[in-house]
Amino acid sequence: MTAALPLADHRPTRRAKPTGLLVLASLPLLVTLVGPLIAPHTIDTPVTAPFAASGGDAPLGGDQLGRDVLSRLLGGGTLLVAGALLVAAVVTVAATVIGCISVLRPALGRAVERSADIAILLPPLLGIMLIALAWPGGGRWAVIAAAITLGVPYAVRVVAAAASPLTTAGYVEAALARGESTAYIALREILPNLRATVLTLFGLRFVDAVYVISMAGFLQIGPQPPASDWSLMVRENASGILLNPWAVVAxxxxxxxxxITVNLVTVTLAPDTTAKAVTRS
Structure with missing residues (x-):
């Protein structure tokens, strides 16, 4: 009778999903998407005095023009979420394809690594301003383009670092021996083993895009007044924070x-890649 030997199994496994946490974390995102439909007032109609305190028809008070803060809050996140989703999707897809291919082609990998190193050294704020100000007409699309341009280099390094150990795996060497194409090996052999990395990267890129777009809006590089945008609300109402704090705090x-909630959702949904011990007698 032979002793049981622990073997490492590195295949992704399904972790138990805390359904309650997942639903709770998804609610703010859902409210953000349907907010314009449930707003009590239109976003550009004054309903109270400027910087009026909360109460009556304005549960969160009024902004600098007397518009309902709650209505503008409910309507101010839709375009932000859409822009952040677009940035996260484009960056994640581009980085995944480039990262998986670069680890299979050393010359391409070195060129990608050097280019990413140079791009990462560019200060994010300076990069956003250069791209957004050079974009014809500026606005939200300029900020989205800047967020994508600045996000891809870092994301490529993350994917390449995760994919590099897989290039010596037996199934990859077997595919190379069969003469499979680089695209086939990258997408059919390597990519399925990077599900947790790619999903987590998507969540991180979404969070980063939210902050980038919000920062640009606060600096008035992206959305312009009178658009309903959370970052613009902070900037426009900063002068009246002592009169109606909700106009800035909300x-x-x-x-x-x-x-935070999107990050929780992606971490919860990511497969568990922790090596588990199995026994064989």
Whole structure:
């Protein structure tokens, strides 16, 4: 009778999903998406005095023009979420394809690594301003383009670092021996083993895009007044924070809550790649 030997199994496994946490974390995102439909007032109609305290028709008070803060809060996250989702999707897909291919082609990998190193050295704020100000007409699309341009190099390094150990795996060497194409090996052999990395990267890129777009909005590089945007709400109402703190605090909390909840959702949904011990007699 032979003793049981522990063997490491590195295949991703399904972790138990805390359904309650997942539902709770998804609610703010859902409210953000349907907010314009449930707003009590239109976003550009004054309903109270400027910087009026909360109460009556304005549960969170009024902004600098007397518009309902709650209505603008409910309507100010839709475009932010859409922009952040677009940035996260494009960056994740581009980084995944480039990263998986670069580890199979050393010359390409070195070129990608050097380019990423140079791009990462560019200060994010300076990069956003250069791209956004050079974009014809500026606005939200300029900020999205800047977020994608600045996000891809870092994401490529993450994917390449995770994919590099897989290039020596037996199934990859077997595919190389069969003469499979680089695209086939990258997408059919390597990519399925990077599910946790890619999903986590998507969540991180979404959070980063939320902050980048919000920072640009605060600096008035992206969305312009009178658009309903959380970062613009913070900037426009900063002068009246002592009169109606909700006009600044509410959109700030909304930005932070959105980022935290999306991060919780992606971490919860990611497969468990922790090596587990199995026995064989």
């Amino acid at each position: 959109p700030s909390i909304a930005i932070a809550t959105l980022a």
